[in-house]
Amino acid sequence: MNTTDRNTIMVTCAKGLSGILRGEIEALGFSVNSAHETGAQITGDLYDCMKLNLHLRTAFNVLYLLKHFDCRTPDQLYKHTAALPWEEIISPEEYLCVIGRIETPTIENTMFANLKIKDAIVDRIMQKEDARPDSGKERDNVVVQAYWKNEKCWIYLNTSGRKISDRNYRKMPCAAPLRESLAAAIILTTGYDGSQPLICPMCGSGTLAIEAALIASHRVPGLMRANYAFMHTLLYDDPAWQQMRTEAGKQSKKRGKAEFKPAPIIATDIDPDAVRAAQKNAMTAGVEHLIDFKVCDFAETPVEPDAGSIIVMNPEYGMRLGETKELEETYGRIGDFFKQKCAGSTGYIFTGNPQLGKKVGLRTSRKIPFYNATIECRLLKYKMYSGTRKNKNHE
Numbered sequence: 022m023n024t025t026d027r028n029t030i031m032v033t034c035a036k037g038l039s040g041i042l043r044g045e046i047e048a049l050g051f052s053v054n055s056a057h058e059t060g061a062q063i064t065g066d067l068y069d070c071m072k073l074n075l076h077l078r079t080a081f082n083v084l085y086l087l088k089h090f091d092c093r094t095p096d097q098l099y100k101h102t103a104a105l106p107w108e109e110i111i112s113p114e115e116y117l118c119v120i121g122r123i124e125t126p127t128i129e130n131t132m133f134a135n136l137k138i139k140d141a142i143v144d145r146i147m148q149k150e151d152a153r154p155d156s157g158k159e160r161d162n163v164v165v166q167a168y169w170k171n172e173k174c175w176i177y178l179n180t181s182g183r184k185i186s187d188r189n190y191r192k193m194p195c196a197a198p199l200r201e202s203l204a205a206a207i208i209l210t211t212g213y214d215g216s217q218p219l220i221c222p223m224c225g226s227g228t229l230a231i232e233a234a235l236i237a238s239h240r241v242p243g244l245m246r247a248n249y250a251f252m253h254t255l256l257y258d259d260p261a262w263q264q265m266r267t268e269a270g271k272q273s274k275k276r277g278k279a280e281f282k283p284a285p286i287i288a289t290d291i292d293p294d295a296v297r298a299a300q301k302n303a304m305t306a307g308v309e310h311l312i313d314f315k316v317c318d319f320a321e322t323p324v325e326p327d328a329g330s331i332i333v334m335n336p337e338y339g340m341r342l343g344e345t346k347e348l349e350e351t352y353g354r355i356g357d358f359f360k361q362k363c364a365g366s367t368g369y370i371f372t373g374n375p376q377l378g379k380k381v382g383l384r385t386s387r388k389i390p391f392y393n394a395t396i397e398c399r400l401l402k403y404k405m406y407s408g409t410r411k412n413k414n415h416e
C-alpha cells in the first residue's frame with residue numbers, strides 16, 4: 022500500500038454543517054462527490070487527507086477508506102479485515118484504537134465487532150512481523166474506524182484521531198461553550214471575511230471571536246495541533262507534512278505585515294471570569310492582539326454606527342422552565358440593543374429556543390438551522406437599517 026493510493030475520503034462533521042463543510046473542501050480545490058447530513062465524500066490519497074486535516078475549520082474527522090465489502094457475520098468481518106495488508110500500515114511498535122458504528126441485525130454489541138476487527142488486524146501483523154501492536158481506547162495513535170450497516174461494511178483509517186474541531190486553544194472553558202467547529206460555521210455563515218467589524222457581546226470563553234480572528238488572519242487551524250493519527254502509520258511522509266505546514270504558515274497574515282489591516286473584533290461579557298478566560302484562550306490561539314476585550318453588559322458594547330458591523334450573540338437558552346422566564350427579558354433587551362444602538366449593522370442570535378427568539382421583537386430576515394450536539398438551534402439574522410431609514414430592521 023502507498024501514500025499515493027487513491028480511494029474514497031469521507032470527511033465527517035456535526036449534523037447540519039455539511040453545506041458549509043462542502044464549501045470549505047471545494048475552496049481547497051477538491052471536488053465533492055456527494056454530501057449528506059453529517060459529512061462529505063471526495064476521492065483522494067493520504068496526502069489529501071493531510072491537507073484536509075490541516076485546513077478544515079468545520080470538520081470532525083477525515084476518514085480514508087481502506088476496504089468496503091459485503092458482511093453478514095462476525096467471521097466474515099474478521100476474514101475481510103485480516104485480508105488487508107496491515108503490516109504495510111501499522112508497525113508492531115504502534116498503539117491501535119478501533120472504533121465503530123454498527124447498525125446490523127447480525128450483532129448488537131459494537132464492542133464485539135470492534136474486538137473482531139482489532140483481532141483481525143493484530144493477528145495479521147503478528148503473522149507477518151512476529152510481533153503485534155498494543156491496543157486500547159486512546160485515539161492519539163493509529164485509529165481504525167468501521168461502519169457496518171445491514172450487510173455492508175466499510176473499514177476506514179481515521180487519519181485525524183481526535184476530532185480536528187478540538188483546536189487546543191480553549192484551556193479555560195466557561196458555561197456552555199460552543200464547539201470550535203460550530204463557532205467557525207456560524208461565523209462563516211454570516212459572510213464574515215475580516216473586512217467588516219465583528220462584535221461578540223456575551224462572548225463567554227471567546228470561541229466566536231477567536232474563530233473570527235483566525236478566519237480574518239487566514240490562520241490555518243491545523244497549525245495549532247501537533248498530533249494527528251496519520252503520523253503514526255507507516256504511510257506517513259514527514260517531509261511532505263512539514264512542507265505543507267510551512268506553506269500553510271505563509272498564508273497567515275501576521276500583525277505588522279503592511280497588507281494586513283483587520284477591522285476591529287470586539288468581545289464583551291458581563292462576567293469578568295468569562296472575559297479573563299476568553300483573553301487567555303485568545304492568547305493560546307495567538308490572536309489576542311486582534312480582539313478588544315471588555316467587561317460590560319451586552320447593551321454597553323460599543324458599536325460604531327453605520328460601519329456595516331456583524332454582531333453575533335450566543336445568549337443562554339435555558340432548557341428549564343424557570344430559566345426560560347428569566348431569559349425572556351434578556352432576549353427582549355437584545356432586540357432593544359439591536360434597534361437602538363446597532364443601526365447599519367447585521368445582528369445574529371444563535372439560540373436553541375425558538376420561543377425565546379420570538380421575545381427579541383424584531384423581524385428576522387433569515388432563520389438558519391443548526392444543531393448544537395443534539396439540540397436543534399437557529400441562527401436568527403436581523404438587518405438593522407441606518408438612521409436614514411429610521412432604524413427599521415426589516416429588509
Ligand SMILES: C[S@@+](CC[C@H](N)C(=O)[O-])C[C@H]1O[C@@H](n2cnc3c(N)ncnc32)[C@H](O)[C@@H]1O
Pocket residue numbers: 195196197198199200222223224225226227228229289290291292295317318319320335336337338
Ligand atoms: C452561552 S454563554 C456564551 C458561550 C460562548 N459562545 C462560548 O463559546 O464560550 C452566554 C454568556 O452570556 C453572558 N451574559 C449573560 N447575561 C449577560 C449580559 N446581560 N450582558 C453580557 N453578557 C451576559 C454570560 O456571562 C455567558 O458568558
